[in-house]
Amino acid sequence: MGDVATASVRARTPPAVRADFPILATSRNGKPLAYLDSAATAQKPLAVLDAMDDYYRRYNANVHRGVYTLSEQATAAYENARATVAAFIHAPAPEEVIFTRNTTEAINLVAHAWGRRNLGPGDAILVSELEHHSNLVPWHLLAEERGARILHLPADFMGNLDLSRLDELLAQSVKLVAITQMSNVLGTIPPIKEIITRAHAAGAVVLVDGAQSVPHLPVDVQALDCDFLAFSAHKMVGPTGIGALYGRRVLLDAMPPFLGGGSMIRTVSLERSTYADVPQRFEAGTPAIAEAIGFGAAVLYLQDLGMDRVRAREAELTTALIETLAAIPHITVHGPTAGTRGGAVSFTVEGVHPHDVASLLDEENVAVRAGHHCCQPLMRVLGVGATTRASIAFYNTLEDIEALARGLQRVHRVFGVGQS
Amino acid sequence: MISEMYQEQILDHYRHPRNYGSLPTPDATFEDTNPLCGDLVAVDLAFDGERIADIRFRGSGCAISQAAASMLTELAVGMTREEARAITRETVLEEVGVPLSPARIKCALLGHKVLLAALYGVPAHDAYGKEPRP
Numbered sequence: 001m002g003d004v005a006t007a008s009v010r011a012r013t014p015p016a017v018r019a020d021f022p023i024l025a026t027s028r029n030g031k032p033l034a035y036l037d038s039a040a041t042a043q044k045p046l047a048v049l050d051a052m053d054d055y056y057r058r059y060n061a062n063v064h065r066g067v068y069t070l071s072e073q074a075t076a077a078y079e080n081a082r083a084t085v086a087a088f089i090h091a092p093a094p095e096e097v098i099f100t101r102n103t104t105e106a107i108n109l110v111a112h113a114w115g116r117r118n119l120g121p122g123d124a125i126l127v128s129e130l131e132h133h134s135n136l137v138p139w140h141l142l143a144e145e146r147g148a149r150i151l152h153l154p155a156d157f158m159g160n161l162d163l164s165r166l167d168e169l170l171a172q173s174v175k176l177v178a179i180t181q182m183s184n185v186l187g188t189i190p191p192i193k194e195i196i197t198r199a200h201a202a203g204a205v206v207l208v209d210g211a212q213s214v215p216h217l218p219v220d221v222q223a224l225d226c227d228f229l230a231f232s233a234h235k236m237v238g239p240t241g242i243g244a245l246y247g248r249r250v251l252l253d254a255m256p257p258f259l260g261g262g263s264m265i266r267t268v269s270l271e272r273s274t275y276a277d278v279p280q281r282f283e284a285g286t287p288a289i290a291e292a293i294g295f296g297a298a299v300l301y302l303q304d305l306g307m308d309r310v311r312a313r314e315a316e317l318t319t320a321l322i323e324t325l326a327a328i329p330h331i332t333v334h335g336p337t338a339g340t341r342g343g344a345v346s347f348t349v350e351g352v353h354p355h356d357v358a359s360l361l362d363e364e365n366v367a368v369r370a371g372h373h374c375c376q377p378l379m380r381v382l383g384v385g386a387t388t389r390a391s392i393a394f395y396n397t398l399e400d401i402e403a404l405a406r407g408l409q410r411v412h413r414v415f416g417v418g419q420s
Numbered sequence: 421m422i423s424e425m426y427q428e429q430i431l432d433h434y435r436h437p438r439n440y441g442s443l444p445t446p447d448a449t450f451e452d453t454n455p456l457c458g459d460l461v462a463v464d465l466a467f468d469g470e471r472i473a474d475i476r477f478r479g480s481g482c483a484i485s486q487a488a489a490s491m492l493t494e495l496a497v498g499m500t501r502e503e504a505r506a507i508t509r510e511t512v513l514e515e516v517g518v519p520l521s522p523a524r525i526k527c528a529l530l531g532h533k534v535l536l537a538a539l540y541g542v543p544a545h546d547a548y549g550k551e552p553r554p
Contacts, residue, residue, distance in 0.1 A: 355482040355527065
Protein backbone atom coordinates (compact mmCIF):
# COMPACT_ATOMS: atom_id res chain seq x y z
CA MET A 1 0.00 0.00 0.00
CA GLY A 2 1.72 3.17 -1.20
CA ASP A 3 1.79 6.41 0.74
CA VAL A 4 0.02 8.19 -2.10
CA ALA A 5 -2.90 5.78 -2.04
CA THR A 6 -2.96 6.09 1.73
CA ALA A 7 -3.07 9.86 1.59
CA SER A 8 -5.78 9.97 -1.05
CA VAL A 9 -8.03 7.61 0.90
CA ARG A 10 -7.38 9.46 4.16
CA ALA A 11 -8.11 12.80 2.56
CA ARG A 12 -11.53 11.60 1.57
CA THR A 13 -12.42 10.01 4.91
CA PRO A 14 -15.27 12.08 6.28
CA PRO A 15 -14.53 11.92 10.03
CA ALA A 16 -18.16 12.76 10.74
CA VAL A 17 -19.19 9.43 9.24
CA ARG A 18 -17.26 7.46 11.90
CA ALA A 19 -18.89 9.51 14.64
CA ASP A 20 -22.32 8.54 13.30
CA PHE A 21 -21.68 4.89 14.29
CA PRO A 22 -21.33 4.56 18.09
CA ILE A 23 -20.04 0.97 17.90
CA LEU A 24 -17.02 2.01 15.82
CA ALA A 25 -15.66 3.94 18.82
CA THR A 26 -15.63 0.84 21.05
CA SER A 27 -12.58 -1.22 21.92
CA ARG A 28 -11.77 -4.49 23.70
CA ASN A 29 -8.65 -5.05 25.83
CA GLY A 30 -7.40 -1.68 24.61
CA LYS A 31 -7.75 -2.69 20.97
CA PRO A 32 -10.11 -0.59 18.85
CA LEU A 33 -12.74 -2.49 16.90
CA ALA A 34 -11.77 -3.13 13.27
CA TYR A 35 -15.13 -4.19 11.85
CA LEU A 36 -14.58 -5.93 8.52
CA ASP A 37 -17.77 -8.00 8.34
CA SER A 38 -20.27 -5.58 6.80
CA ALA A 39 -21.20 -8.13 4.14
CA ALA A 40 -22.73 -10.16 6.99
CA THR A 41 -24.40 -7.17 8.60
CA ALA A 42 -23.58 -3.47 8.59
CA GLN A 43 -23.22 -1.28 11.67
CA LYS A 44 -26.00 1.21 12.43
CA PRO A 45 -25.78 5.00 12.51
CA LEU A 46 -27.44 7.18 15.17
CA ALA A 47 -29.98 8.36 12.60
CA VAL A 48 -31.39 4.80 12.39
CA LEU A 49 -31.24 4.14 16.14
CA ASP A 50 -32.91 7.49 16.88
CA ALA A 51 -35.69 7.00 14.30
CA MET A 52 -36.64 3.66 15.86
CA ASP A 53 -36.34 4.97 19.40
CA ASP A 54 -38.47 8.00 18.49
CA TYR A 55 -41.26 5.77 17.17
CA TYR A 56 -41.34 3.67 20.34
CA ARG A 57 -41.12 6.69 22.65
CA ARG A 58 -43.43 9.14 20.90
CA TYR A 59 -45.90 7.52 18.50
CA ASN A 60 -45.96 3.75 19.00
CA ALA A 61 -49.27 2.42 17.67
CA ASN A 62 -50.36 -0.22 15.20
CA VAL A 63 -50.56 0.71 11.53
CA HIS A 64 -53.49 0.58 9.09
CA ARG A 65 -55.93 0.16 12.01
CA GLY A 66 -56.71 2.97 14.34
CA VAL A 67 -58.44 6.21 13.54
CA TYR A 68 -56.67 7.98 16.37
CA THR A 69 -53.76 10.35 15.81
CA LEU A 70 -50.95 8.08 17.03
CA SER A 71 -51.98 5.29 14.68
CA GLU A 72 -52.21 7.72 11.81
CA GLN A 73 -48.73 9.01 12.63
CA ALA A 74 -47.35 5.47 12.76
CA THR A 75 -49.08 4.56 9.49
CA ALA A 76 -47.71 7.67 7.80
CA ALA A 77 -44.17 6.91 9.00
CA TYR A 78 -44.47 3.26 7.88
CA GLU A 79 -45.77 4.22 4.43
CA ASN A 80 -43.20 7.04 4.12
CA ALA A 81 -40.51 4.45 4.71
CA ARG A 82 -41.96 2.35 1.87
CA ALA A 83 -41.90 5.38 -0.44
CA THR A 84 -38.31 6.18 0.58
CA VAL A 85 -37.15 2.61 -0.07
CA ALA A 86 -39.03 2.53 -3.40
CA ALA A 87 -37.47 5.79 -4.55
CA PHE A 88 -34.01 4.54 -3.56
CA ILE A 89 -34.21 1.68 -6.09
CA HIS A 90 -36.17 3.79 -8.61
CA ALA A 91 -39.31 1.66 -8.37
CA PRO A 92 -42.08 3.29 -10.42
CA ALA A 93 -44.47 3.28 -7.44
CA PRO A 94 -44.25 2.66 -3.65
CA GLU A 95 -46.87 -0.13 -3.95
CA GLU A 96 -44.31 -2.20 -5.82
CA VAL A 97 -42.23 -2.50 -2.65
CA ILE A 98 -43.33 -5.15 -0.15
CA PHE A 99 -41.80 -5.23 3.30
CA THR A 100 -40.49 -8.67 4.24
CA ARG A 101 -38.31 -9.93 7.06
CA ASN A 102 -35.20 -10.02 4.90
CA THR A 103 -33.86 -11.04 1.47
CA THR A 104 -34.49 -14.70 2.25
CA GLU A 105 -38.17 -14.12 2.99
CA ALA A 106 -38.51 -11.93 -0.11
CA ILE A 107 -37.18 -14.77 -2.29
CA ASN A 108 -39.42 -17.30 -0.54
CA LEU A 109 -42.38 -14.99 -1.15
CA VAL A 110 -41.69 -15.12 -4.90
CA ALA A 111 -41.16 -18.89 -4.81
CA HIS A 112 -44.52 -19.43 -3.07
CA ALA A 113 -46.75 -16.77 -4.59
CA TRP A 114 -45.33 -16.53 -8.11
CA GLY A 115 -43.50 -19.85 -8.49
CA ARG A 116 -46.26 -22.25 -7.47
CA ARG A 117 -48.63 -20.65 -9.96
CA ASN A 118 -46.22 -20.28 -12.86
CA LEU A 119 -44.01 -23.36 -12.76
CA GLY A 120 -45.04 -26.84 -13.72
CA PRO A 121 -43.47 -30.21 -14.54
CA GLY A 122 -40.67 -29.84 -17.07
CA ASP A 123 -40.19 -26.12 -16.48
CA ALA A 124 -36.81 -24.90 -15.32
CA ILE A 125 -35.29 -22.31 -12.98
CA LEU A 126 -31.90 -20.96 -13.97
CA VAL A 127 -29.49 -19.99 -11.16
CA SER A 128 -25.76 -19.31 -11.09
CA GLU A 129 -22.90 -20.97 -9.27
CA LEU A 130 -22.33 -17.72 -7.35
CA GLU A 131 -25.64 -17.91 -5.50
CA HIS A 132 -26.09 -17.73 -1.75
CA HIS A 133 -28.05 -20.67 -0.31
CA SER A 134 -31.00 -18.30 0.16
CA ASN A 135 -31.22 -17.95 -3.63
CA LEU A 136 -30.94 -21.74 -4.13
CA VAL A 137 -32.86 -23.55 -1.41
CA PRO A 138 -36.26 -21.83 -2.03
CA TRP A 139 -35.96 -22.91 -5.67
CA HIS A 140 -35.00 -26.47 -4.66
CA LEU A 141 -38.17 -26.64 -2.55
CA LEU A 142 -40.28 -25.19 -5.36
CA ALA A 143 -38.76 -27.47 -8.01
CA GLU A 144 -39.38 -30.52 -5.82
CA GLU A 145 -43.01 -29.55 -5.28
CA ARG A 146 -43.77 -28.60 -8.89
CA GLY A 147 -41.63 -31.19 -10.70
CA ALA A 148 -39.44 -28.44 -12.16
CA ARG A 149 -35.72 -28.58 -12.87
CA ILE A 150 -32.79 -26.43 -11.72
CA LEU A 151 -30.26 -25.37 -14.36
CA HIS A 152 -27.16 -23.35 -13.63
CA LEU A 153 -24.77 -20.88 -15.18
CA PRO A 154 -21.25 -22.04 -14.33
CA ALA A 155 -18.75 -19.69 -12.67
CA ASP A 156 -14.97 -19.85 -12.96
CA PHE A 157 -12.64 -19.48 -9.95
CA MET A 158 -12.54 -15.69 -10.50
CA GLY A 159 -16.33 -15.62 -10.14
CA ASN A 160 -16.94 -14.84 -13.81
CA LEU A 161 -20.09 -16.43 -15.19
CA ASP A 162 -19.90 -18.36 -18.45
CA LEU A 163 -22.61 -16.73 -20.58
CA SER A 164 -21.65 -18.63 -23.75
CA ARG A 165 -24.40 -21.19 -23.16
CA LEU A 166 -26.94 -18.74 -21.72
CA ASP A 167 -29.33 -18.73 -24.70
CA GLU A 168 -29.10 -22.49 -25.02
CA LEU A 169 -29.94 -22.88 -21.31
CA LEU A 170 -32.78 -20.35 -21.50
CA ALA A 171 -34.31 -22.34 -24.36
CA GLN A 172 -34.80 -25.32 -22.00
CA SER A 173 -38.21 -24.13 -20.72
CA VAL A 174 -36.64 -21.67 -18.27
CA LYS A 175 -39.47 -19.70 -16.62
CA LEU A 176 -37.38 -17.94 -14.00
CA VAL A 177 -33.79 -16.71 -13.73
CA ALA A 178 -32.63 -16.12 -10.14
CA ILE A 179 -29.30 -14.34 -9.98
CA THR A 180 -27.18 -12.26 -7.62
CA GLN A 181 -26.05 -8.75 -8.51
CA MET A 182 -22.95 -9.09 -6.31
CA SER A 183 -21.24 -12.18 -4.92
CA ASN A 184 -21.10 -12.23 -1.12
CA VAL A 185 -17.92 -14.31 -1.31
CA LEU A 186 -15.89 -12.82 -4.16
CA GLY A 187 -17.42 -9.38 -4.68
CA THR A 188 -17.93 -10.24 -8.35
CA ILE A 189 -20.56 -8.14 -10.12
CA PRO A 190 -22.14 -10.31 -12.85
CA PRO A 191 -23.40 -8.60 -16.01
CA ILE A 192 -27.04 -8.91 -14.95
CA LYS A 193 -28.31 -6.27 -17.36
CA GLU A 194 -27.25 -8.49 -20.26
CA ILE A 195 -28.64 -11.60 -18.54
CA ILE A 196 -31.99 -9.86 -17.91
CA THR A 197 -32.26 -8.72 -21.55
CA ARG A 198 -31.53 -12.20 -22.87
CA ALA A 199 -33.81 -13.85 -20.29
CA HIS A 200 -36.69 -11.57 -21.27
CA ALA A 201 -36.08 -12.34 -24.93
CA ALA A 202 -36.54 -16.01 -24.03
CA GLY A 203 -39.74 -15.24 -22.09
CA ALA A 204 -38.31 -15.78 -18.60
CA VAL A 205 -38.93 -13.67 -15.50
CA VAL A 206 -35.83 -12.48 -13.59
CA LEU A 207 -35.35 -12.20 -9.83
CA VAL A 208 -32.26 -10.32 -8.71
CA ASP A 209 -30.72 -11.04 -5.30
CA GLY A 210 -29.70 -7.54 -4.26
CA ALA A 211 -28.63 -8.38 -0.69
CA GLN A 212 -25.02 -7.37 -1.43
CA SER A 213 -25.54 -4.90 -4.29
CA VAL A 214 -28.25 -2.55 -3.00
CA PRO A 215 -26.14 -1.50 0.04
CA HIS A 216 -23.10 -0.69 -2.09
CA LEU A 217 -24.14 0.33 -5.64
CA PRO A 218 -26.64 2.73 -7.10
CA VAL A 219 -29.44 0.32 -8.18
CA ASP A 220 -32.21 1.28 -10.61
CA VAL A 221 -34.85 -1.41 -11.18
CA GLN A 222 -36.23 0.42 -14.21
CA ALA A 223 -32.83 0.71 -15.89
CA LEU A 224 -32.10 -2.94 -15.06
CA ASP A 225 -35.60 -3.93 -16.16
CA CYS A 226 -35.63 -6.75 -13.57
CA ASP A 227 -38.95 -8.29 -12.51
CA PHE A 228 -38.12 -8.84 -8.83
CA LEU A 229 -35.39 -7.44 -6.58
CA ALA A 230 -34.85 -8.77 -3.04
CA PHE A 231 -32.74 -7.03 -0.39
CA SER A 232 -32.27 -6.62 3.38
CA ALA A 233 -32.15 -3.47 5.50
CA HIS A 234 -29.54 -4.76 7.93
CA LYS A 235 -26.79 -4.95 5.32
CA MET A 236 -27.40 -1.29 4.40
CA VAL A 237 -27.00 0.26 7.86
CA GLY A 238 -30.64 -0.46 8.74
CA PRO A 239 -32.09 -2.77 11.41
CA THR A 240 -32.45 -6.55 11.28
CA GLY A 241 -35.90 -8.08 10.80
CA ILE A 242 -36.86 -6.01 7.77
CA GLY A 243 -36.18 -6.36 4.08
CA ALA A 244 -37.93 -5.61 0.84
CA LEU A 245 -39.17 -7.22 -2.31
CA TYR A 246 -39.59 -5.04 -5.36
CA GLY A 247 -41.93 -6.64 -7.90
CA ARG A 248 -43.20 -5.45 -11.23
CA ARG A 249 -46.80 -4.33 -10.64
CA VAL A 250 -48.34 -6.56 -13.31
CA LEU A 251 -46.71 -9.64 -11.73
CA LEU A 252 -47.61 -8.69 -8.16
CA ASP A 253 -51.24 -8.01 -9.09
CA ALA A 254 -51.58 -11.54 -10.48
CA MET A 255 -49.95 -13.25 -7.49
CA PRO A 256 -51.95 -14.95 -4.72
CA PRO A 257 -51.06 -14.11 -1.08
CA PHE A 258 -47.96 -15.51 0.60
CA LEU A 259 -49.04 -15.64 4.26
CA GLY A 260 -52.63 -15.35 5.42
CA GLY A 261 -53.88 -13.27 8.34
CA GLY A 262 -54.86 -9.78 9.33
CA SER A 263 -54.12 -6.74 7.17
CA MET A 264 -53.95 -8.70 3.90
CA ILE A 265 -57.69 -9.21 3.38
CA ARG A 266 -60.54 -7.33 1.76
CA THR A 267 -63.45 -9.35 3.22
CA VAL A 268 -63.52 -12.49 5.35
CA SER A 269 -66.40 -14.86 6.00
CA LEU A 270 -66.07 -18.13 7.90
CA GLU A 271 -65.67 -20.01 4.63
CA ARG A 272 -63.54 -17.76 2.47
CA SER A 273 -61.64 -14.51 2.09
CA THR A 274 -60.91 -12.01 -0.61
CA TYR A 275 -57.58 -10.31 -0.59
CA ALA A 276 -56.28 -6.78 -0.37
CA ASP A 277 -54.45 -5.08 -3.21
CA VAL A 278 -50.67 -4.96 -3.33
CA PRO A 279 -48.64 -4.35 -1.24
CA GLN A 280 -50.95 -5.16 1.73
CA ARG A 281 -51.84 -8.53 0.18
CA PHE A 282 -48.30 -9.68 0.98
CA GLU A 283 -47.98 -8.14 4.45
CA ALA A 284 -50.06 -10.34 6.75
CA GLY A 285 -50.21 -9.47 10.42
CA THR A 286 -48.68 -6.55 12.29
CA PRO A 287 -45.52 -5.69 10.39
CA ALA A 288 -42.10 -4.75 11.78
CA ILE A 289 -43.12 -1.09 12.16
CA ALA A 290 -40.11 0.28 14.02
CA GLU A 291 -37.82 -1.67 11.70
CA ALA A 292 -39.53 -0.28 8.60
CA ILE A 293 -39.09 3.23 9.99
CA GLY A 294 -35.44 2.41 10.71
CA PHE A 295 -35.09 1.06 7.15
CA GLY A 296 -36.38 4.37 5.80
CA ALA A 297 -33.93 6.28 8.01
CA ALA A 298 -31.07 4.06 6.75
CA VAL A 299 -31.96 4.81 3.13
CA LEU A 300 -32.11 8.55 3.85
CA TYR A 301 -28.71 8.29 5.54
CA LEU A 302 -27.20 6.57 2.47
CA GLN A 303 -28.88 9.03 0.11
CA ASP A 304 -27.46 11.89 2.14
CA LEU A 305 -23.96 10.44 1.67
CA GLY A 306 -24.75 9.71 -1.98
CA MET A 307 -24.49 6.19 -3.39
CA ASP A 308 -21.91 7.30 -5.96
CA ARG A 309 -19.68 8.53 -3.13
CA VAL A 310 -20.33 5.38 -1.10
CA ARG A 311 -19.32 3.31 -4.11
CA ALA A 312 -16.19 5.38 -4.80
CA ARG A 313 -15.06 5.30 -1.17
CA GLU A 314 -15.63 1.56 -0.87
CA ALA A 315 -13.80 0.91 -4.16
CA GLU A 316 -10.73 2.75 -2.82
CA LEU A 317 -10.80 0.83 0.45
CA THR A 318 -11.34 -2.48 -1.38
CA THR A 319 -8.30 -1.82 -3.58
CA ALA A 320 -6.25 -1.01 -0.47
CA LEU A 321 -7.49 -4.20 1.21
CA ILE A 322 -6.61 -6.39 -1.78
CA GLU A 323 -3.18 -4.78 -2.17
CA THR A 324 -2.50 -5.26 1.53
CA LEU A 325 -3.47 -8.95 1.44
CA ALA A 326 -1.54 -9.56 -1.78
CA ALA A 327 1.62 -8.13 -0.18
CA ILE A 328 1.56 -10.74 2.62
CA PRO A 329 3.25 -14.03 1.60
CA HIS A 330 1.36 -17.36 1.72
CA ILE A 331 -2.04 -15.70 1.32
CA THR A 332 -4.30 -16.40 -1.65
CA VAL A 333 -6.89 -13.75 -2.48
CA HIS A 334 -9.87 -15.40 -4.23
CA GLY A 335 -11.83 -13.73 -6.99
CA PRO A 336 -11.17 -10.61 -9.00
CA THR A 337 -8.20 -8.59 -7.80
CA ALA A 338 -8.80 -5.53 -9.92
CA GLY A 339 -11.47 -3.75 -11.86
CA THR A 340 -15.10 -3.45 -10.96
CA ARG A 341 -16.01 -5.48 -7.91
CA GLY A 342 -17.61 -5.15 -4.51
CA GLY A 343 -15.99 -5.05 -1.10
CA ALA A 344 -16.31 -8.71 -0.07
CA VAL A 345 -12.78 -10.12 -0.23
CA SER A 346 -12.21 -13.82 0.47
CA PHE A 347 -8.77 -15.19 1.17
CA THR A 348 -7.02 -18.24 2.52
CA VAL A 349 -3.79 -18.56 4.49
CA GLU A 350 -1.60 -21.49 3.46
CA GLY A 351 -1.93 -24.34 5.95
CA VAL A 352 -4.25 -22.50 8.36
CA HIS A 353 -7.96 -23.16 8.56
CA PRO A 354 -10.14 -20.04 8.04
CA HIS A 355 -11.72 -20.46 11.48
CA ASP A 356 -8.32 -20.38 13.11
CA VAL A 357 -7.47 -17.24 11.12
CA ALA A 358 -10.72 -15.59 12.29
CA SER A 359 -10.20 -16.63 15.93
CA LEU A 360 -6.69 -15.19 16.00
CA LEU A 361 -7.91 -11.99 14.33
CA ASP A 362 -10.65 -11.78 16.96
CA GLU A 363 -7.97 -11.74 19.65
CA GLU A 364 -6.86 -8.48 17.96
CA ASN A 365 -10.50 -7.23 17.87
CA VAL A 366 -10.57 -7.57 14.08
CA ALA A 367 -14.00 -8.92 13.05
CA VAL A 368 -14.05 -11.05 9.89
CA ARG A 369 -16.19 -13.95 8.71
CA ALA A 370 -14.92 -17.49 8.18
CA GLY A 371 -16.68 -20.45 6.66
CA HIS A 372 -18.48 -21.34 3.45
CA HIS A 373 -20.53 -18.10 3.55
CA CYS A 374 -23.71 -20.04 2.67
CA CYS A 375 -22.17 -20.69 -0.77
CA GLN A 376 -21.18 -24.36 -0.80
CA PRO A 377 -21.48 -24.68 -4.62
CA LEU A 378 -19.08 -21.74 -5.07
CA MET A 379 -16.66 -23.21 -2.51
CA ARG A 380 -16.47 -26.31 -4.73
CA VAL A 381 -15.63 -24.08 -7.73
CA LEU A 382 -12.87 -22.43 -5.69
CA GLY A 383 -11.64 -25.83 -4.53
CA VAL A 384 -11.71 -24.91 -0.86
CA GLY A 385 -13.95 -25.93 2.03
CA ALA A 386 -14.04 -22.46 3.48
CA THR A 387 -12.43 -19.03 3.26
CA THR A 388 -11.83 -16.08 5.54
CA ARG A 389 -13.68 -13.02 4.30
CA ALA A 390 -12.98 -9.38 5.07
CA SER A 391 -15.64 -7.02 3.77
CA ILE A 392 -15.64 -3.27 3.40
CA ALA A 393 -18.18 -0.56 4.09
CA PHE A 394 -17.77 3.18 3.57
CA TYR A 395 -17.16 3.73 7.31
CA ASN A 396 -14.03 1.59 7.33
CA THR A 397 -10.59 3.17 7.45
CA LEU A 398 -7.08 2.27 6.41
CA GLU A 399 -6.43 1.68 10.12
CA ASP A 400 -8.93 -1.21 10.00
CA ILE A 401 -7.02 -2.73 7.08
CA GLU A 402 -3.70 -2.18 8.86
CA ALA A 403 -5.10 -3.93 11.95
CA LEU A 404 -6.06 -6.86 9.73
CA ALA A 405 -2.53 -6.97 8.27
CA ARG A 406 -0.98 -6.96 11.76
CA GLY A 407 -3.37 -9.73 12.80
CA LEU A 408 -2.41 -11.82 9.78
CA GLN A 409 1.28 -11.41 10.58
CA ARG A 410 0.44 -12.82 14.00
CA VAL A 411 -1.36 -15.75 12.33
CA HIS A 412 1.87 -16.40 10.43
CA ARG A 413 3.94 -16.34 13.62
CA VAL A 414 1.58 -18.49 15.72
CA PHE A 415 1.12 -21.14 13.02
CA GLY A 416 4.66 -20.88 11.64
CA VAL A 417 3.28 -20.25 8.15
CA GLY A 418 5.89 -20.80 5.46
CA GLN A 419 8.29 -22.50 7.86
CA SER A 420 7.55 -26.12 6.99
CA MET B 421 3.17 -12.64 21.60
CA ILE B 422 1.24 -15.72 22.75
CA SER B 423 -2.31 -16.53 21.78
CA GLU B 424 -4.75 -17.56 24.49
CA MET B 425 -6.40 -20.15 22.28
CA TYR B 426 -3.50 -21.35 20.17
CA GLN B 427 -1.17 -22.52 22.90
CA GLU B 428 1.68 -24.91 22.25
CA GLN B 429 -0.22 -28.11 23.14
CA ILE B 430 -2.92 -27.27 20.58
CA LEU B 431 -0.44 -26.39 17.83
CA ASP B 432 1.63 -29.49 18.62
CA HIS B 433 -1.36 -31.85 18.27
CA TYR B 434 -2.47 -29.99 15.13
CA ARG B 435 0.94 -30.24 13.47
CA HIS B 436 1.71 -33.75 14.74
CA PRO B 437 -1.63 -35.50 15.25
CA ARG B 438 -1.43 -38.68 17.37
CA ASN B 439 -3.06 -41.92 16.18
CA TYR B 440 -3.68 -40.37 12.77
CA GLY B 441 -4.83 -42.51 9.86
CA SER B 442 -7.12 -45.51 9.54
CA LEU B 443 -7.27 -49.14 10.69
CA PRO B 444 -7.33 -51.84 7.99
CA THR B 445 -10.15 -53.82 9.65
CA PRO B 446 -11.81 -51.64 12.30
CA ASP B 447 -14.44 -53.14 14.61
CA ALA B 448 -16.24 -49.82 14.65
CA THR B 449 -15.96 -46.71 12.56
CA PHE B 450 -17.80 -43.44 12.26
CA GLU B 451 -17.39 -40.03 10.67
CA ASP B 452 -19.25 -36.77 10.89
CA THR B 453 -18.98 -33.14 9.86
CA ASN B 454 -19.76 -29.89 11.58
CA PRO B 455 -22.31 -28.38 9.16
CA LEU B 456 -21.42 -24.85 10.24
CA CYS B 457 -17.83 -25.03 9.06
CA GLY B 458 -17.44 -28.36 7.23
CA ASP B 459 -14.88 -29.72 9.70
CA LEU B 460 -14.64 -33.49 9.36
CA VAL B 461 -13.52 -36.15 11.80
CA ALA B 462 -13.56 -39.93 11.25
CA VAL B 463 -12.68 -42.48 13.98
CA ASP B 464 -11.77 -46.18 13.64
CA LEU B 465 -11.76 -48.47 16.68
CA ALA B 466 -10.34 -51.96 17.19
CA PHE B 467 -11.37 -53.88 20.33
CA ASP B 468 -9.63 -56.56 22.34
CA GLY B 469 -12.62 -57.91 24.20
CA GLU B 470 -14.17 -54.87 25.85
CA ARG B 471 -10.98 -52.81 25.65
CA ILE B 472 -10.09 -50.31 22.92
CA ALA B 473 -6.90 -51.91 21.63
CA ASP B 474 -6.28 -49.46 18.83
CA ILE B 475 -7.73 -46.19 17.63
CA ARG B 476 -7.14 -44.00 14.59
CA PHE B 477 -8.65 -40.73 13.53
CA ARG B 478 -8.47 -38.68 10.36
CA GLY B 479 -10.11 -35.50 9.22
CA SER B 480 -9.79 -32.01 8.02
CA GLY B 481 -10.64 -28.73 9.62
CA CYS B 482 -9.48 -26.16 12.08
CA ALA B 483 -6.68 -26.60 14.59
CA ILE B 484 -9.14 -26.86 17.48
CA SER B 485 -11.20 -29.71 15.98
CA GLN B 486 -8.17 -31.68 14.84
CA ALA B 487 -6.08 -31.15 17.97
CA ALA B 488 -9.02 -32.05 20.22
CA ALA B 489 -9.63 -35.27 18.25
CA SER B 490 -5.93 -36.14 18.52
CA MET B 491 -5.96 -35.59 22.31
CA LEU B 492 -9.11 -37.65 22.63
CA THR B 493 -7.54 -40.67 20.92
CA GLU B 494 -4.70 -40.64 23.46
CA LEU B 495 -7.23 -40.49 26.26
CA ALA B 496 -9.47 -43.27 24.91
CA VAL B 497 -6.96 -45.90 23.85
CA GLY B 498 -6.75 -48.69 26.42
CA MET B 499 -10.11 -47.81 27.97
CA THR B 500 -12.98 -50.26 28.11
CA ARG B 501 -16.03 -49.51 26.01
CA GLU B 502 -17.82 -48.45 29.21
CA GLU B 503 -15.01 -46.16 30.34
CA ALA B 504 -14.79 -44.48 26.91
CA ARG B 505 -18.56 -43.97 26.86
CA ALA B 506 -18.23 -42.20 30.19
CA ILE B 507 -15.89 -39.53 28.79
CA THR B 508 -17.86 -36.30 29.15
CA ARG B 509 -17.77 -33.09 27.16
CA GLU B 510 -16.30 -31.41 30.22
CA THR B 511 -13.44 -33.91 30.22
CA VAL B 512 -12.70 -33.19 26.58
CA LEU B 513 -12.72 -29.43 27.16
CA GLU B 514 -10.42 -29.88 30.17
CA GLU B 515 -8.02 -31.89 28.02
CA VAL B 516 -8.05 -29.18 25.37
CA GLY B 517 -7.30 -26.76 28.16
CA VAL B 518 -7.65 -23.41 26.39
CA PRO B 519 -10.50 -20.88 26.62
CA LEU B 520 -12.99 -21.43 23.77
CA SER B 521 -15.90 -19.34 22.55
CA PRO B 522 -19.26 -21.15 22.17
CA ALA B 523 -18.71 -21.50 18.40
CA ARG B 524 -15.28 -23.03 18.91
CA ILE B 525 -16.53 -25.42 21.64
CA LYS B 526 -18.47 -27.16 18.85
CA CYS B 527 -15.18 -27.60 16.96
CA ALA B 528 -13.51 -29.07 20.04
CA LEU B 529 -16.33 -31.56 20.63
CA LEU B 530 -16.63 -32.90 17.07
CA GLY B 531 -14.18 -35.76 17.71
CA HIS B 532 -15.98 -36.66 20.93
CA LYS B 533 -19.32 -36.78 19.15
CA VAL B 534 -17.85 -39.09 16.51
CA LEU B 535 -16.16 -41.34 19.10
CA LEU B 536 -19.44 -41.77 21.02
CA ALA B 537 -21.27 -42.53 17.77
CA ALA B 538 -18.68 -45.21 16.94
CA LEU B 539 -19.00 -46.66 20.46
CA TYR B 540 -22.79 -46.74 20.39
CA GLY B 541 -23.02 -47.61 16.70
CA VAL B 542 -25.62 -44.90 16.09
CA PRO B 543 -25.67 -41.59 14.22
CA ALA B 544 -23.72 -38.89 15.98
CA HIS B 545 -26.70 -36.69 16.74
CA ASP B 546 -28.31 -39.58 18.62
CA ALA B 547 -25.10 -40.49 20.40
CA TYR B 548 -25.07 -37.21 22.33
CA GLY B 549 -28.43 -38.10 23.86
CA LYS B 550 -26.98 -41.35 25.27
CA GLU B 551 -23.95 -39.84 26.89
CA PRO B 552 -24.02 -40.10 30.68
CA ARG B 553 -24.78 -36.77 32.30
CA PRO B 554 -22.52 -35.53 35.08
